[in-house]
Amino acid sequence: MARQAQKQESGDERIVARLAAAIHEHRLAPGVKLNEDEVGEVYGVSRTVVRAALQKLAHMHLVDLRRNRGAFVAQPTVKEAREVFEARALLEPRTARSAAERMTEADIALLQRHIDDEHKALDAGDTGRALHLSGLFHIEIARIADQDTIAEFITQLVSRSSLIIALYWQRRAALCESHAHDALLRALAAGNGPLAEELMKSHLLDLLTSLDLRARGSVPQSLKEALSE
Amino acid sequence: MARQAQKQESGDERIVARLAAAIHEHRLAPGVKLNEDEVGEVYGVSRTVVRAALQKLAHMHLVDLRRNRGAFVAQPTVKEAREVFEARALLEPRTARSAAERMTEADIALLQRHIDDEHKALDAGDTGRALHLSGLFHIEIARIADQDTIAEFITQLVSRSSLIIALYWQRRAALCESHAHDALLRALAAGNGPLAEELMKSHLLDLLTSLDLRARGSVPQSLKEALSE
DNA sequence: GCCGCATAAATCGTATACAATAATGATCAC
DNA sequence: GTGATCATTATTGTATACGATTTATGCGGC
Numbered sequence A, B: 001m002a003r004q005a006q007k008q009e010s011g012d013e014r015i016v017a018r019l020a021a022a023i024h025e026h027r028l029a030p031g032v033k034l035n036e037d038e039v040g041e042v043y044g045v046s047r048t049v050v051r052a053a054l055q056k057l058a059h060m061h062l063v064d065l066r067r068n069r070g071a072f073v074a075q076p077t078v079k080e081a082r083e084v085f086e087a088r089a090l091l092e093p094r095t096a097r098s099a100a101e102r103m104t105e106a107d108i109a110l111l112q113r114h115i116d117d118e119h120k121a122l123d124a125g126d127t128g129r130a131l132h133l134s135g136l137f138h139i140e141i142a143r144i145a146d147q148d149t150i151a152e153f154i155t156q157l158v159s160r161s162s163l164i165i166a167l168y169w170q171r172r173a174a175l176c177e178s179h180a181h182d183a184l185l186r187a188l189a190a191g192n193g194p195l196a197e198e199l200m201k202s203h204l205l206d207l208l209t210s211l212d213l214r215a216r217g218s219v220p221q222s223l224k225e226a227l228s229e
Numbered sequence C: 001g002c003c004g005c006a007t008a009a010a011t012c013g014t015a016t017a018c019a020a021t022a023a024t025g026a027t028c029a030c
Numbered sequence D: 001g002t003g004a005t006c007a008t009t010a011t012t013g014t015a016t017a018c019g020a021t022t023t024a025t026g027c028g029g030c
Helices: A012-024 A036-043 A047-059 A078-100 A105-123 A127-144 A148-168 A177-189 A193-209 A223-227 B012-024 B036-043 B047-059 B078-100 B105-123 B127-144 B148-168 B177-189 B193-209 B223-227
Strands: A063-066 A070-073 B063-066 B070-073
Touching: A012 A036, A012 A047, A012 A127, A012 A148, A036 A047, A047 A063, A047 A070, A047 B047, A078 A127, A078 A148, A078 A177, A078 A193, A078 B078, A078 B148, A105 A127, A105 A177, A127 A148, A127 A177, A148 B078, A148 B148, A177 A193, B012 B036, B012 B047, B012 B127, B012 B148, B036 B047, B047 B063, B047 B070, B078 B127, B078 B148, B078 B177, B078 B193, B105 B127, B105 B177, B127 B148, B127 B177, B177 B193
Parallel strands: none
Antiparallel strands: A063 A070, B063 B070
C-alpha cells in the first residue's frame, strides 16, 4: 500500500519497472540484448517510449547503451562490483545511524514485515524474491533517514548490487544476511545509532566478501555455455 | 586535451553539455521553462533529441520534468541543498584520502593548473568560470581516486551544488575556498591521506555554512521581484 | 578450404506527424 | 463587474517514417 495506483505514470515508467524487475529477478540475464522493436511489441508501445525507458535504465547502470549497437543488460565488471560496494560502504552506515535516530513505530513494523516476507520467500525457495526484499530493506532505511538524495543513490546501488550478485554470487544456499537484517532492525528499533552504523558496515563487508570477485562472472562468456539451455 | 574531439558523441550529448553549461554559468536561471521546440530550434535539432537531453539533465536533477507541463531549470529547495552537501560530506573526504594515496606527478600538475586557472578567473572577475573550475577540481579528485562509481555521484552533486550556490550564495565577494583548494592540493601532493580527508571535510562544511539556507533562494518567488527587470 | 570484400539485412538515430493534455482567452449568466 | 463554463491555442506524449550505421551473408580470389 505504499506506492500503489499512481495512475498518472508516464508510460515509460511502466516499461522501466517491468524491465528492472525482470533484471532483478534475473529473468533477463546480463549481456542479453534488448531489441527496441521486440520490447515495444511485448509491452504494446512504440520504440519512442522503449528508448526513453532504456535510457533511464542506462542511467541506473542496469543496461548498457552502445551507440548504433543497441541496449544490453549490464554486465558489471569486477572493478565495478567493488566500487558499488565501496560506495555503499560510504553511504549506508551513516544513513543507518540517522535512521536509528528517527525510527517510528510504523517504520519498525514496516521493516519487520520486510524481514518476515524475506524469511517466507527463503522458506519457499524463492531466492530471487528474497534478494529483492533484501534490497528493499536497505532502501527503506535510507527513506526513513529522510535523505532523498542519498536514498536515490542507495536505490541505484542496491539495484546494481542485485545484478552483481546475479553474476558473482557463489554460495547461494547460505543467505546469512537475513540474520544481519534481524540484528540491524533491533539496533534501529532501539534507537542505537552507533550500533546500527557498525552493523551496517559489517553487513556490507560480509556481502562483498561473499562474492567471488577473482573469477569472471558466471555469464555465458563462451557460446557453448549459452547454448546449453 | 582531456576529453576533446570525441567526435562520435550521440547528438543529445552536445545539447546536454550546452544546457548544463548554461545552467552552471547561470545563463539559465532556476525555474526557467525549457520549451522543447525552442531548444530544438536553437541547436538545430528536432524535439526527439531535445527530449533525450532533457531527460538526462533531469536525471542529474539539473532540470525538473513535469508531466504534460514541460521541463524547467531545477530550483533546489533548502532541504535538497542540505542533502546534497551531506551526501558530499559522506563521499568526498574518503575519496580525497584515496586520491592522496594514488597521486602521480601528472595529477598534481593538472590540479595545480585548475587552481591557477581558478585564480586567474577570479582576478578577471569571472566568478562563474571560477565556480565551474572549482567544481572540476572536486571531480578531478574523484577521478584520481579511480572510483568511477563514486566519481559519477560526485559529478552530479557538484553540478547540483552549482545550482544551489546560484540560489543561496550570499557573500559572493569572499571566495575563500580557493585557499582551501591550495591546502588540499598540498596534502594530496604530499600523499597525506588523513590530512586530505580532514581538509576536504572542513572545506565542504565551510561551503555549506557559507550558504544562507534560512531564507528562500533568491529566485523570483513573487511576481513583483521578477518584474523588476 | 580460408580469408577479404561487396552486397543485403537488420537495427539504431533522428525527424516529422498526429493525438492527448494542459494553459489561455472569450463568452455568457448572474 | 465578477464568476464560471466553454472554445481555442499551445505544448507535451506517442507513433510512424526515413536515413545512417552496423552486422550478417554470399561471392570471388588466393
